[in-house]
Amino acid sequence: MEQPLLGAAAPRPGSGRTPAPRGGAKAPEAAARGGGARSSPEAPAARGGPAARGEGPGGPPGLVQRVVEAVQDLCSPVGLVLREDRAHLSGIGGESPQAAASRQHEHEALLAMPTAPLVSVMAAMSRYDGSDMAEAGCRRLCELQAQQEEGLLAAGAAELVLRAMERHKGDRSLGIQEAGVRFLRDAASSREGQAKVAAAGGCHAVLRAMSGRAASGSPRMQELGCGAVLNLARDHSEGGSKGHAAWKVGMEGGVGAVLQAMTACEDSPQVQQAACAALRALLLDPSSQAKVVAGDGIQALLLATTVHAADAAVVAAACSALLLLARAYPDSLPQMAAAGAAAAAARCLSDHAADAAARAASRSLLDLLGAAHGPAPRAAP
Secondary structure, three states: OOOOOOOOOOOOOOOOOOOOOOOOOHHHHHHHHHHOOOOOOOHHHHOOOOOOOOOOOOOOOHHHHHHHHHHHHHHOOOOOOOHHHHHHHHHHOOOOHHHHHHHHHHHHHHHHHHHOOHHHHHHHHHHOOOHHHHHHHHHHHHHHHHOOOOOOOOOOHHHHHHHHHHHOOOHHHHHHHHHHHHHHHHHOOOHHHHHHHHHOOHHHHHHHHHOOHHHHOOHHHHHHHHHHHHHHHOOOOOHHHOOHHHHHHHHHOHHHHHHHHHHHOOOOHHHHHHHHHHHHHHOOOHHHHHHHHHOOHHHHHHHHHHHOOOOHHHHHHHHHHHHHHHHHOHHHHHHHHHHOHHHHHHHHHHHOOOOHHHHHHHHHHHHHHHHHHOOOOOOOO
16 A cells, blocks of 8 residues: 655545645645744754855855854854834833943953953954944954964955054054054065055054154054054065155155154153165165155154164164165255255264264264265274
8 A cells, every 4th residue: 555645644544545635725824824923944944054154155254254153153152132122221221231241242252362262252243333342453453463363364464454543543542553553564574464454444543553642652552653664665576666665654644744744752762763764665666755855854764873873773764764765865965065964974973983873874974974965974993
């Protein structure tokens, strides 16, 4: 005897067939009443099945996939407070269990941030927008970058840092801005990182961070900012594109930002050294050469060699920048002569004859200026 199909109605004994339902017109109504309460086959995916989670062929691979899953894990235990719930709660002055759980979860993620792995850091920064989380996350990403964490830039860490810097601007967010600039500075130290940071808008973010009222008086911020400008303007190109990176930073206002840092932090040798190095990198671009001269950059460089005359690193960086400017932009030579650059170079050579970098830069500058304007002042023995 033929077996009935699974799910089919069993035939009456001895009938040999399944009877048609009584009242043929009522059967569809019954099916509609019974089927209306049942979930469709697509319901599991809509409730968070593999299709809803993006686990199919189009889902993000590797580290990015783990970040997505981590964000989902952060969200799933606490749920989302609906807009109507918020309006209701604001009327009665209470807090929903979901909101309390979310706040507690954020607090726990913040406490774990100093030792959190990359996936957890990025998940927490993506989920929570508070200033404490932004600063802790940026600082942790700096540490992971210093530890040469693999896949950090590819996973979108630079974009997360830039988002945090954009959302938390102003004098009260100096800690976030400093951590963000430090991350961008270190990320741009390689050719690939420079391209990644520049394409994401990192240069604009750095220069904006340097220009704030609190930032202008912060030697740490100005040192970090000048270091970031140096790395973003550093030449990694070959052939005809030489100086293109410096041109892009110069167009964003890099020369003015560096000169402002030198004025604001005149007494800081760290800022002066970083600024002199940044100016030298920017001078690879012809348009930046004119901006340095027009912005009293020659005077700023010579002042650095005077205020920090005993610091060989500052002297070497300043003389190196002046030397490149004199070689690449002959129109600067009259202004150098008027400002006493030759005498300053002779003094630097005399004071730092034992330091190879300072000696080489000051001697070359002295020789060039002497050839352009007659015999150079003799350095003291």
